[in-house]
Amino acid sequence: MNSQLAALEGLFGFADERRAQVGASTDAARRAGYTATGPVYVGGADNDPPEPAEVIQDQPCGYRLTADQYAEVKDELALHGVRTKGTNVPLRQPLRALVPLLLDERAPYHLTVGEPDTGC
Numbered sequence: 659m660n661s662q663l664a665a666l667e668g669l670f671g672f673a674d675e676r677r678a679q680v681g682a683s684t685d686a687a688r689r690a691g692y693t694a695t696g697p698v699y700v701g702g703a704d705n706d707p708p709e710p711a712e713v714i715q716d717q718p719c720g721y722r723l724t725a726d727q728y729a730e731v732k733d734e735l736a737l738h739g740v741r742t743k744g745t746n747v748p749l750r751q752p753l754r755a756l757v758p759l760l761l762d763e764r765a766p767y768h769l770t771v772g773e774p775d776t777g778c
Contacts, residue, residue: 691754698749698758700765714758720748721761721772731769735760747772 673680701712723731728745735742740760741751749757759765761772 688752691752692750694754698755700758700762711764714762714764716776717749717758718774718776719750719778720746720775721757722746722775723761723770723772727770727772731760734769746775 696717698714698717699708699712700714702708723745725745728742732742735747738753738756738760740747740753740757747757747761751757759767760769762768762774763771
């Protein structure tokens with residue numbers, strides 16, 4: 659128990675010392691979602707580069723869901739902070755990188771398969 663408390667105190671102290679840095683980085687990442695272009699990824703990690711099939715080079719504008727799909731996943735999207743416009747889920751939003759992971763058929767753990775909207 660004491661070791662867990664010590665670890666948490668260390669974590670909170672570390673985060674508190676870097677609060678401004680973390681806040682600035684988080685804000686910049688959220689703003690970048692509105693203006694970012696280029697590929698989006700449905701695979702890979704910092705220690706495992708994505709395979710070519712895990713890179714969406716020509717990203718859609720967003721994903722369209724059916725009314726039934728939207729009813730099924732709207733709570734999960736909201737919990738993640740993903741913004742929707744009715745049954746449309748635009749890619750231009752603070753969580754741009756998360757949208758394909760949740761709605762693209764190529765993502766291994768998608769919630770549902772949305773129809774890519776390419777009419778930007």
